[in-house]
Amino acid sequence: MRTRSGRAWAAMAALCAALMMSFGFAPQATAAPAWPVMSNGSSGPDVGAAQYLLRSHGHDIAADGAFGPGTENATRAFQESKGYAADGVIGAETWPGLVVTVREGNSGDAVAAAQTVLNKHGYGLAVDGQFGPGTASAARSFQSEQGLEADGIVGPQTWQHLLGQGGSGGGDHSLPIARDALSRDHYGAPHHDYPALDLPVGTGTPVYAVDSGVANQINNDRCGLGYEVAADNGATYYFCHFSAHGVGSGTRVGPGAQLGLSGNTGNSTGPHLHIEIVAGGANRCPQPYLQAIYDGSNPPGVGDLPTSGCIE
Ligand SMILES: [Zn+2]
Incomplete structure (x- = not known):
């Protein structure tokens, strides 16, 4: 019941915001945007x-x-x-x-x-x-x-x-794990079957959203505890095998927002973080995207990521 009333409230708030926008009396038209939040990664x-x-x-x-x-x-x-x-x-x-x-x-x-x-x-x-x-x-x-x-x-x-504000590039990105926890090579490692990436991190490691979007919880036999993030860039990001969820379904997250803690749930043989990027209906190789973020350079467009070449 608490969840339902919470959702109802959110729906009302969204409706109010939409109404305010359509009638043109947003509280402060020239209000400054929020400062970005950034941390390791x-x-x-x-x-x-x-x-x-x-x-x-x-x-x-x-x-x-x-x-x-x-x-x-x-x-x-x-x-x-x-x-x-x-x-x-x-x-x-x-x-x-x-x-x-x-x-x-x-x-x-x-x-x-x-x-x-x-x-x-x-x-x-x-x-x-x-x-x-x-x-x-x-x-x-x-x-x-x-x-x-x-x-x-x-x-x-x-x-x-x-x-x-994001400007033409759509703003910043974040590594899914604190930058000092893994080397650049870890972000380039091929996956064992289809285009995806496994990062070797111990249970309880904070996992961060890579790009802004809306996070929904996953809890099934394959992914275990995880998240599906419908990102503003059009891609869907999957994060799997968590030990704990950190945010509720429907939460808007920015790059670097903590989703939860990594673990070993679902179809997993040891603690690790599994990541998939789906864009244009295909599983893309996350490796060049995340390595660019690691390097501090602009990652390629998600729709331009390769669909092969990252499988061992
Ligand atoms: Zn995997």
């Missing part, structure tokens, strides 16, 4: 920007777009220096202290951070840390597109719009 331009910003605060880390243990340690040190909760996760509390206002004439890592996120929105700037006329014009163009004052200064509000 996340990758993409927002991670690269966070790394440049950490550098600008004196933390000597690589700005490679892949959130690993070095970035996590730097994040904790930064959080401690600010009196924030030192959880190593960059979210709504950490971002406002991390961003640095930059404008034409400035140079350095904070400028490189701004250029990195402007490029996420398609501006194609050289990430050279020099805030010249090209970067200023990109900033003004982005601001006017967002209904912000087009002054070309990247301040807190512009940062939040730059970071909180």
Whole structure:
């Protein structure tokens, strides 16, 4: 009964939101988007920007777009220096202290951070840390597109719009397991029968959503406890053999959201995480996709992933 009333409430809330949108009185039309949340295993331009910003605060880390243990340690040190909760996760509390206002004439890592996120929105700037006329014009163009004052200064509000929205690439991705837990080779290992991937992790390891979408629980003989995530990119991701579910069915998850804990349930001969990516009606090889995320580069489109070549 609790579940039913919860669903009813969610349905009502969704209806209200839909009505508000159709009548055009959303609470704040110009409200800033939510800050992204990222942690060990996340990758993409927002991670690269966070790394440049950490550098600008004196933390000597690589700005490679892949959130690993070095970035996590730097994040904790930064959080401690600010009196924030030192959880190593960059979210709504950490971002406002991390961003640095930059404008034409400035140079350095904070400028490189701004250029990195402007490029996420398609501006194609050289990430050279020099805030010249090209970067200023990109900033003004982005601001006017967002209904912000087009002054070309990247301040807190512009940062939040730059970071909180996906841009053309659709936002960041996450590895399914913390980046330091497995090597790159693990993400390239062939599967034993059909296109899929088995990751050797012990029972109780946190498992994260790779891309944003809606998660539904699985509980059957084959997958055991797991999740089917209908992703916003059109693919369906399957995660199998968990020891515990972490989120309810119908939960909207972002990349890096914890789904549950890995385990050995279902048709499994030892603790591991099984992952499938289904796109265009076919099982795709997750290997090139996850290795790109591991590398901090943009993964190929899910529909372009191969359907063979990842079976041993
Ligand atoms: Zn498998």
